[in-house]
Amino acid sequence: MHTVPKRVEPGKLRLVIADDHSLIREGLRRLLAGTQLEIVGEGSTGSQAVGLVTRLDPDIVLLDIRMPDMDGLAALREIKRLKPHTPVIMLTAYDEPAWLVQAIGYGAAGYLLKTMARDDLIAAIQAVAAGDGLLDPSHLSSIVRQLGTETVEPTNPIVGDVNQLTAREREVLALVAEGLTNQQIGEVLGVAPSTIKSHVQNVMLKLGASDRTQAAVMAVKARIVRDEAG
Template identity: 45%
Template sequence: MTIRVVLADDETMIRAGVKAILGTEPSIEVVAEGANGHEAVELVRSHRPDVVLLDIRMPGLDGLAAAAEIRKVRPETAVVMLTTFGEDAYVARALSSGANGFLLKASDPRELIAAVRAVADGAAYLSPTVARQVINQLSGTAYARGEEARALLGQLTDREREVLALVGQGLSNAEIARRLHLVEGTVKSYVSTILTRLDAKNRVQAAILAYEAGLVDRDA
């Protein structure tokens, strides 16, 4: 199955480079591109892509605002923030806007392809460069630490906690299904229930709770 992608960045050279990298993968197709957040929202609305890549800093409607709007317009489309800015504040705001992934433009091209594949498959993706800072930054702000996180996870069944631990490791629904010998549709149902019970917007936020509750080894 071809993964359909919409790309939005106000720098023409960046768009050309990203499109060229994704073009090396036969299973990925950039179906449309824009130069600002408003265009990104409209392109997602009209093309209904699997994934949208958004630069954070764009004129008019920026990537953060566009991500939030896209989550309303088409929640099925996975959002990956692609930016040169790796500060904690940008990462935290991107994830709170409903982004499924965060990737620095300076990352290895293979990371870009891996990110698109991961979020299209229902997983979250954080560049290894920023993954640890996300957990450290959000652990004491958007989410409760230690005991409070464990209390939240107390709402989950043993199986749901098992699924959440694997979400925290970055596994997709298909990978979790194989690991637990379940049907992929069953895993999807588990993940949906987990997000609802934890009041998490997406898998990244749920994964952070998993780290805080100790379900996932921080040093793994």
């Protein structure tokens, strides 16, 4: 386990990363060097990741899935239990649908492959930090079908009632479920992104969702889609 002692520059996002391969961690340090993303803690096991997140309270967490001691999915679940509002992105070499479903059920903000381009990775991390989700809309139906099974129990189940939502909030939620960013939703509805951000926050509060990915899953379960939303 490694903690970066130096002070993080103002405006930079603080990251904790966990991967059992030192070459991957070194590669991430090099990829993110000179960006607005600062790695403040590194772990090689899931339990180390949990400890680092608890102690450092980072802005974003990047977790591998296959790690010793405690795997990434177990670490994700524990992190979301202890720090429910800390965004966690799974960064893995395995394009495994079952793991994707489990990760989203446990509260992951995204599921990314290590083969993705540097610029795409940076953009994805920044998107999550800005409150945007990374869930591919094409995966939603599969995820929803499995989240209610015995094998995938959400760490923070969404218990809110969609009937609490205003007409505008339902419109926004429908577009969130399509994978649109706040900027894109604002363009569709003709309002400022800051207004959309406020609507999204209200939606998550009413639904009890810890992030917009969970809210998107709730939208699909409730059959809130753009046509129905108006």
